[in-house]
Each structure stands twice: as C-alpha cells, then as structure tokens.
Amino acid sequence: MKSIAQIAAELQGYDPQALGADDVNEFLSRLVEPVGGVEEVGIFDALGRVLARDVISPFSVPPHDNSAMDGYAFDGAQLPADAPLTLAVVGTALAGKAWQGTVAAGECVKIMTGAIMPAGLDTVVPQEFTQAEGERIRIPPKLLQRGDNRRLSGEDLMAGQPALRQGERLTPAALGLLASLGLATVPVARRLRVAYFSTGDEILSLGEAPREGAVYDSNRYTVFGLLTRLGCDIVDLGVVRDDPARLEAAFTQAAQQADAIITSGGVSVGEADYTRAMMKKLGDVAFWRIAMRPGRPMAVGRLPAAAGRDPGEAGSAGAILFGLPGNPVAVMVTFLAFVRPALLRMMGARAETPPLLRARSSTGIRKKPGRTEYQRGTVSTAADGSLQVGITGNQGSGVLSSMVQANGLIVLHHGQGSVAAGDLVDVMMFDGVI
Numbered sequence: 111m112k113s114i115a116q117i118a119a120e121l122q123g124y125d126p127q128a129l130g131a132d133d134v135n136e137f138l139s140r141l142v143e144p145v146g147g148v149e150e151v152g153i154f155d156a157l158g159r160v161l162a163r164d165v166i167s168p169f170s171v172p173p174h175d176n177s178a179m180d181g182y183a184f185d186g187a188q189l190p191a192d193a194p195l196t197l198a199v200v201g202t203a204l205a206g207k208a209w210q211g212t213v214a215a216g217e218c219v220k221i222m223t224g225a226i227m228p229a230g231l232d233t234v235v236p237q238e239f240t241q242a243e244g245e246r247i248r249i250p251p252k253l254l255q256r257g258d259n260r261r262l263s264g265e266d267l268m269a270g271q272p273a274l275r276q277g278e279r280l281t282p283a284a285l286g287l288l289a290s291l292g293l294a295t296v297p298v299a300r301r302l303r304v305a306y307f308s309t310g311d312e313i314l315s316l317g318e319a320p321r322e323g324a325v326y327d328s329n330r331y332t333v334f335g336l337l338t339r340l341g342c343d344i345v346d347l348g349v350v351r352d353d354p355a356r357l358e359a360a361f362t363q364a365a366q367q368a369d370a371i372i373t374s375g376g377v378s379v380g381e382a383d384y385t386r387a388m389m390k391k392l393g394d395v396a397f398w399r400i401a402m403r404p405g406r407p408m409a410v411g412r413l414p415a416a417a418g419r420d421p422g423e424a425g426s427a428g429a430i431l432f433g434l435p436g437n438p439v440a441v442m443v444t445f446l447a448f449v450r451p452a453l454l455r456m457m458g459a460r461a462e463t464p465p466l467l468r469a470r471s472s473t474g475i476r477k478k479p480g481r482t483e484y485q486r487g488t489v490s491t492a493a494d495g496s497l498q499v500g501i502t503g504n505q506g507s508g509v510l511s512s513m514v515q516a517n518g519l520i521v522l523h524h525g526q527g528s529v530a531a532g533d534l535v536d537v538m539m540f541d542g543v544i
C-alpha cells in the first residue's frame with residue numbers, strides 16, 4: 111500500500127496547489143485498490159452489483175440449432191435457382207418436442223419457432239410465404255437461401271467460453287443472460303461501505319429551527335443519492351460541528367466501519383478549519399487545489415485501519431478519505447469526476463468512464479484555458495434532429511436548482527477556451543451515472 115508521499119513522488123509535475131482533473135484521477139487510481147470480499151447472491155439481488163469472477167457458459171446457448179420462424183424446415187440444398195419447390199409435409203416439430211423421424215429429399219417438417227431443427231435440415235420457410243397444395247407446400251422461387259431462418263447452436267454463447275467477465279456491473283441484460291445459463295445465483299463483490307457526514311457550525315440538520323446565517327444540510331442528501339445509485343452500503347453520521355472532539359469522534363467512528371469516508375466542508379483555507387486540521391492529525395492526507403470549476407479545494411487520503419477488523423471486512427485496509435468542498439454543486443461535481451471512479455475501482459469494477467456525448471451549444475460560454483469547467487446543461491433534440499445543449503441558469507457552485515434542471519454536465523476541458531454559440535461541446539449525461 112503506497113503512502114500519499116510515495117504516489118506524489120511517482121507522478122511527474124505533481125503540484126498539490128494546481129492539479130489538473132486528469133492528474134487527480136491518475137493519483138486516485140494509484141491510491142485506491144479493490145477491497146476484495148465475495149458473496150453469492152440470488153439473481154434478483156444482483157442488479158448493479160460487480161461480478162467477482164468470470165461466468166463460464168456451462169453449455170452452448172442455444173443448445174441446438176433451432177427454427178427462428180413458424181414454418182416448414184427442409185434441406186436447403188434442394189432449392190432450385192429460379193423455380194418453385196414443392197415438398198411433402200411428413201410431420202411436425204414443436205418447441206420442446208423435437209421431431210424424431212427422418213426426412214427424405216422432397217419432404218419437409220412443419221416447425222414452430224424455437225423447435226429443434228430435425229437432423230439433416232438447415233432451412234426454414236416462414237409459413238406465410240408458402241402455398242398449401244393438399245399435404246404438400248409450394249415455395250415460390252428466389253425467396254430463400256440455404257440456412258435462412260435457422261438459429262445455430264452456440265450463436266449466443268459457446269460452451270466453455272466466458273459469458274460475463276469479472277468486474278462487470280450487472281445490467282438487466284446480464285441478469286437475463288445468467289438466467290439463460292440456468293444460474294440462479296452469482297458471485298459478486300461485497301458491497302462497498304461508505305460513511306459520510308457534513309461539517310460546519312452553520313449547517314442545520316432537518317428538523318432544526320432556522321437561524322440567521324445557517325443553512326440546511328443538503329450535501330448529505332445528494333451524497334446519499336449518489337452512493338445509493340452506486341449500490342454502496344451507507345453509514346450516515348449526520349452533521350458534525352466545527353469542534354475538534356466531535357470531529358475526531360466522527361472520523362474514528364467512520365474509520366471503524368467503512369471502506370471510504372466522504373465529508374463535505376472545511377477543506378479550504380477559512381478560519382474554522384478544524385476539519386482540515388483533524389484530517390491531518392488522524393491520517394495520511396493531501397490537500398489539493400484542483401484546476402477546475404466548481405470544486406477547487408479537495409482533501410484526499412487514508413485513515414489507518416481500526417484495530418480488530420478481519421481481513422476483507424469493511425475498514426480492514428484503512429478507509430480512503432474524500433474531503434469534498436462544502437459548496438453543494440462542488441460536492442456533486444467532485445463526486446462525479448473523482449469519487450465515483452475511485453469507488454468503482456474499490457468495488458472491483460472495470461474502469462468505466464461514461465462516454466461523453468457531443469452536442470451543439472445553444473449559447474456562447476466564456477472559459478479560460480488551464481482548468482476544467484463543468485456547466486449544468488439540458489440536452490435536447492433540435493428541429494433538425496441534431497443534439498443541442500443549453501445552460502440551466504445560475505452556475506454558482508452553491509446553486510442546486512440549476513443542477514436539478516440539468517440532465518448532464520457540459521465538460522469544458524483543461525486546454526479548451528471560450529465556446530461560441532453553435533460549437534460542439536462534450537456533455538456527461540446523468541442518465542445511468544447518477
């Protein structure tokens with residue numbers, strides 16, 4: 111396990127006072143490791159979980175060649191180039207009840223979708239393309255090619271091949287695939303346990319009476335939502351006052367039970383910076399200024415493992431600390447840009463950078479090169495069918511209403527300058543991410 115100083119020494123040009131967003135992710139990818147621990151869960155409990163081992167297909171899917179249509183199966187070698195083909199119907203193959211007989215030249219078998227192809231037959235003509243002539247059917251010319259409407263054994267999965275890879279987050283399609291292999295349970299990484307609290311004397315818990323200069327805690331609720339979407343086990347430690355003893359107790363309690371700790375507030379250079387001082391006292395912590403907006407100050411580090419934890423248990427390897435800035439939108443942006451990928455890595459998920467979408471900016475946006483900026487925006491379809499994105503009003507880093515209206519973040523990259531109306535910009539869509 112590397113210390114903050116060791117990782118800093120490995121990185122070229124590491125300057126904690128001016129880190130680029132990419133540098134932050136590079137640093138975090140060296141700091142955090144998969145926490146380990148596997149549990150077997152039922153398929154209904156597996157959605158969104160991270161697969162802990164490859165799943166090998168025990169048999170081929172589909173297990174046999176079968177028909178893709180309701181119709182008639184025959185040997186496609188008999189198809190004449192441009193004359194009709196007439197065949198005698200000698201039996202019926204149903205899904206789940208195979209036809210066992212033999213089929214000679216000039217014969218066919220009535221077959222249903224999903225039924226096993228009788229031996230020697232490789233082509234199916236859909237019922238509606240045929241004309242019945244007593245016990246015979248007539249297939250018009252130039253309609254079919256040999257092999258049409260037949261699904262091959264193993265065309266979905268071959269026996270012995272990996273059907274799903276370790277590190278995948280299980281999607282609805284993956285649940286269906288597991289079921290198609292007859293698997294009722296699946297090995298997944300244990301849930302990551304994340305503790306969080308908000309800090310600040312001015313922060314009111316819900317239920318407290320409003321008072322001058324105080325604001326209701328919103329960060330715990332956005333963090334709760336973001337962590338829930340990631341499938342974490344969450345430990346809510348409430349609001350902690352700017353008081354060294356209470357902060358120490360909160361950090362200690364968090365480190366005893368969690369793989370990661372998320373705090374908000376108290377990481378800048380203000381007067382009541384007890385949070386910062388306590389992080390320094392208790393752990394191996396770096397304080398950064400990141401070249402980004404919103405979300406400039408951030409603390410990252412590790413608190414030592416609590417005594418008596420069994421290996422593999424939450425907190426047994428120490429807790430990774432993410433000290434996020436206090437401003438509510440800065441919390442969400444730093445979470446999406448840095449915390450989310452780091453937590454996914456700790457969960458054992460394969461690197462998963464959400465693809466950015468390109469949309470035409472409906473307005474000009476002023477931007478200085480040399481920092482990454484995230485603007486709240488709404489992507490919609492323009493009259494000509496192309497994608498456009500507009501900014502959702504006040505972009506102050508404390509303004510949550512413009513975040514609520516947004517369906518994505520416009521990402522203006524480090525080296526990028528101002529954007530003119532009509533320019534293409536990158537957007538990180540929220541759907542599937544938060």
Ligand SMILES: Nc1nc2c(c(=O)[nH]1)N[C@H]1C(S)=C(S)[C@@H](COP(=O)(O)OP(=O)(O)OC[C@H]3O[C@@H](n4cnc5c(N)ncnc54)[C@H](O)[C@@H]3O)O[C@H]1N2
Nearest residue numbers: 308310313326327328329375376377378406435436437440
């Ligand atoms: N001289 C400087 N001042 C500031 C700098 C700086 O670089 N130099 N950075 C600014 C930026 S950017 C941010 S972000 C904040 C971060 O400071 P802190 O992490 O110490 O956060 P606080 O001062 O505690 O709070 C900032 C702001 O957010 C509100 N807040 C805090 N927690 C919550 C919560 N749980 N729910 C709702 N709102 C919360 C708090 O009331 C403040 O308004 O520092 C700037 N200053």
Ligand code: MOO
Nearest residue numbers: 404405406440507
């Ligand atoms: O950049 Mo601070 O983190 O906006 O509000």
